[in-house]
Amino acid sequence: MESNQENRNEHALLRLKRMAGIATNEEMEQLERLEQDISDKGHNPKIGPTQEGYTEFESFSLSLDTQAAKEKVWGRYQDHRARKRKWVLGAAAAVLAALLLSSVYFLRNGSGSTLEPPVLQGVVLSTGNSGESYGLDHMDPQQLLTNNGSLKVALTAGKMDYSANAEGLKKSHNLKVPLARTFELVLADGTKVHLNAGTELSYPTSFKGDTIRRVRLKGEGYFEVSHNPAQPFIVEAGDATAVRVLGTSFNVSCFEEEQEVRTVLVEGKVGIHLDAKNYSDKAVHLKPGQMSSTDRNAKTTRITEVDTDLYTSWVRGQLIFQETPFSEIKKRLERKFDVEIVNRVPRIEATRYTGIFKDEDLGAILNVFARYSDFEFKKENHQIIIEEP
Amino acid sequence: MGEAKKQEVRLRDRETFDQVFGSYYPILVFHAVKLLDGDRNQAEDMVQDVFVKILDLGKVFENEDRLGAYLYTMVRNQCLNHKKFKQVRQLYAEKEKASAKEAIPLWEVPAQEESYRYLRDALTKLPERCRQIFELTLRGYRIAEIAQEMGISEETVKSQKKRGKALLREHLGHLRTLTLVAWVLA
Structure with missing residues (x-):
């Protein structure tokens, strides 16, 4: 068994060299002899490292957060x-x-002391693996700095900036934006991310030493990725899609309650992978002005031409609807205003509306729809009830 | 990698820990996932537990090979124990399925996976662009496709590929064999 093992080791190494394209002629001959020898002994000479095997491992290791595990x-x-x-x-x-x-x-x-952690309101940041959480709304930015030593973060109202931390302390952070709020984030590489209401983003505080810049999104984010072809940027959108980027502006929407993950490209170039963990499938590329919609269950992607403004208006605080069914408008209003809307007028669910709202409140917005489609609405506790008149 | 193998390995030294963990963690989890029939979270937990245990015990290894052998063995034993425990609970439910997977004898797996670790370590030492090109090549991308994917010219792809090969030869070429004689095959 011992010599058998040595054979295997040598065999594996030679196959590895052949795979990497660096085997010498002599080594190729040696490999052939060895495989002959192995099959003479009644074993399978094809067992050993393969290109597919390596690719599988490579993809797998990319999907692991080794850095975080290490810190843990x-x-x-x-x-x-x-x-x-x-x-x-x-x-x-x-x-x-x-x-x-x-x-x-x-x-x-x-x-x-180990007091019960208070329930945090507003925008919440969780740091590292120790699971410490901070409510950013009432937080002195110094607190982050002193707690983490060499971490350089700037915090202002509605915005957090890691761009001074490109070479700084590397930790894994997670930011949760509550309903009815938006938040702006500048990552360590200068990439800007606008996070929509009800959205969560996980990202490292520095990308130093990473082969890819990887963030995980639940919800909706508008990304302006800083250009760096040597370090591709990947947005993992839920478990259905990964967006691979070279430097570009785009919007990803992947709310858990929605069937589709949508990526809208404003400028630049992105590739969409269905394999959100390993990105092992061949990417589907988008051109500016295109949207990909990936069905979570069917695992299919379709590409349509869209007006990108429709999908990015929320960044500027606007609501733009164009031929948008009421069922979807309802969801967007719920997120933007942190309310639950109960629709008891089924006939309007599929009605499509077109319009722009800038900074109207919920009442004013619903009024427009009510007048157009002839329904009434009232507020009951935390719900808005839509009824027939 | 090759020359340093003679040295004693103290995992409690932070720099050593960083290097060893970065190199071994992915392949050990990869290995564990297979042993645990695809349970990825469990696999990560197992491998992390093994590292914590070694740190707690303050074990010092004669050289990196010893450490490697120890890591694989610990991970495998932990996984098999876990599975046994689970299987008893499930009253042999999936026993048949598990044994069908033994087509590759266990003692042959490490040689294969160690070689993946070597290659990955060697690839991470390449300059970014070279490495990316190599990875895409291994994925079966052609030169034209790589150029498209990365937004560079085909000429650049070719020259980077050549450079990468030379560098890989430097990293891997001196290896005579995968020195894994120290397998403890429980």
Whole structure:
């Protein structure tokens, strides 16, 4: 078995070299001899590294967040150490307390209490693997800086900027935008992301050393990706689509409750992968002004020409509808105004409307539809009820 | 990679840990996913547990090969234990399915997967563009398609590919064999 194993190892290495296209003639001959030998012994010489196998692994490893896992493992180890040290310290303190009737010295080293975390309102940032969360609305930006040492983040109302952190501390952050709000994010590479209401984005605080810039989106985001062909940018939109980008502006919408993931390209070039984890399938490319709609279940993508304004108006706070069915308008209003709309007038569900709203409130907007389609609406607790007159 | 193998490996040294983890984590999870019939989250947990355990124990390895062998073995044993436990719970429900997958003898898997790790490590050492071109090539993209995908000329693709090959030869060429003799085959 031992020599068999050595054979296998040598065999694997030679196949690897052939695969990478760097095997010498001598090594090719050696490989042939070895495969002959292996099959003479009644084994299958085709077992071993293959191009497909490697590609599968390569894709797989791209889909792993190795950096985050690494920090997690190291953090767990540090935790264990700290716990051990605390225990030793605690014992020492007890002895000292008995001697000196005072253990104040050790108490001061305690690393914070374990109170129940408060429920956070507004825009919430979760950092690293320790799962600490911050409500950004009432937060002193210094808090992030001091807590994380070398992390350079600027926080202003409605906007967070990591662009000074290109070379800084690398952590995995997650930002949740509540309903009825939007938020602007500048990532470490200068990429701008506008996040729509009810959206969540996970991203690293720095892309340093990454082969690809990868973010995960749940909800809707408008991306202006900074150009860097050596480090492609990929948006993983739910589990149905990945958008591969070279430097470009586009909108991705992948709310969980919606059947389709939609990507609208404003300028530049993007490729759409159905394999959202490994991107192993061949990309479908979009041209500016095109939209891809990927059906989550059917796993199919269709491409249509669209007016990109329709899909990006939310960035400017506008609502634009063009031949949009009321069922969809309802969802967009619910997100924008954080309400639940109950429609008891089935006849309007499929009615299509066209119009632009700039900064009207919900009442004014619904009024327009009510007058046009002859229905009434009222507010009941947290719901808006639409009824026949 | 090749020359450093003689050295003692202390995983508690942060720099060593970073390097070892970055190199081994993906292939170990890849390996574990197969052993766990595709349960990816479980696989990641298993591999992380193994690393934490080694750190907690403060184990020092004679060289990287020893560490590698230990890692694969630990991961495999953990996965098989986990599966056994699950199988008992499921009252042999999927026993048949599991045994059908044994077409590749277990002891042959590591050689194959180690070679993937070597190649990946070598590829990550290439300049970005070279590496990208190589990866696309391995995926079966042709030169024209690579040029299109990356928005560069075919000439550039060709010259980068050539350069990549030379560099890979440097990284992989000196290897005489995958030194995996230290397998503990439980």
